[in-house]
Amino acid sequence: MTTRLLSRLLCGAAALFGLALHAAAEPMPATTKLVPEKSQIAFVSKQMGVPVEGSFKRFDAQVAFDPKKPEGGSVVLQIDTASAGFGIPMSDAELPKPTWFDTAHFPQASFRSTAIKALGEGRFEMAGKLTIKGVSKVVTVPVSITSSGGAYSVATGTLTIQRLDYKVGDGEWTDTSVVGNEVQVRFKLTLTGLGPL
Numbered sequence: 001m002t003t004r005l006l007s008r009l010l011c012g013a014a015a016l017f018g019l020a021l022h023a024a025a026e027p028m029p030a031t032t033k034l035v036p037e038k039s040q041i042a043f044v045s046k047q048m049g050v051p052v053e054g055s056f057k058r059f060d061a062q063v064a065f066d067p068k069k070p071e072g073g074s075v076v077l078q079i080d081t082a083s084a085g086f087g088i089p090m091s092d093a094e095l096p097k098p099t100w101f102d103t104a105h106f107p108q109a110s111f112r113s114t115a116i117k118a119l120g121e122g123r124f125e126m127a128g129k130l131t132i133k134g135v136s137k138v139v140t141v142p143v144s145i146t147s148s149g150g151a152y153s154v155a156t157g158t159l160t161i162q163r164l165d166y167k168v169g170d171g172e173w174t175d176t177s178v179v180g181n182e183v184q185v186r187f188k189l190t191l192t193g194l195g196p197l
Helices: 003-025 089-094
Strands: 040-047 050-056 059-064 074-080 108-120 123-132 135-149 152-162 182-192
Touching: 108 135
Parallel strands: none
Antiparallel strands: 040 050, 040 182, 059 074, 074 108, 108 123, 123 135, 135 152, 152 182
């Protein structure tokens, strides 16, 4: 082996070693996970003019989001529609039926972000597609994120939708004097590994 070849090999090895050290020094992105038992998704509608609150008991989220660089992030939320309930047995028995959520054909509702914009002071604007009963609409969701101390961050927000846009409450239930068209969706998502605000 010539001196020149040996020198090239040593230089190459040194370069690879340097790259390895640099990669090891770079912090790995944190894995953000939803903490379901500390999270809530509620919905409020009016029945005969009286606000009634229900909730979804089962949902999941995939979050790839750096609060310092929100424009490169993404959020996907899946909601088990069969878990919807008001805590009133008669009403809860109706919700899975075809007139309402039709859970046999549409077991999940979802939100998929398409753009995230920082508004400052832990506030963000997330645009995306909300899909319910196979109907997708573009919505913009205001989100506030706070640190609850320790490993947790909490994302909260409220979105108002029109249920008839998604065919929730067909047939006789399209009469909005009985069940209002406007539904307010409120969420509190507790996350781990989100990273500093």
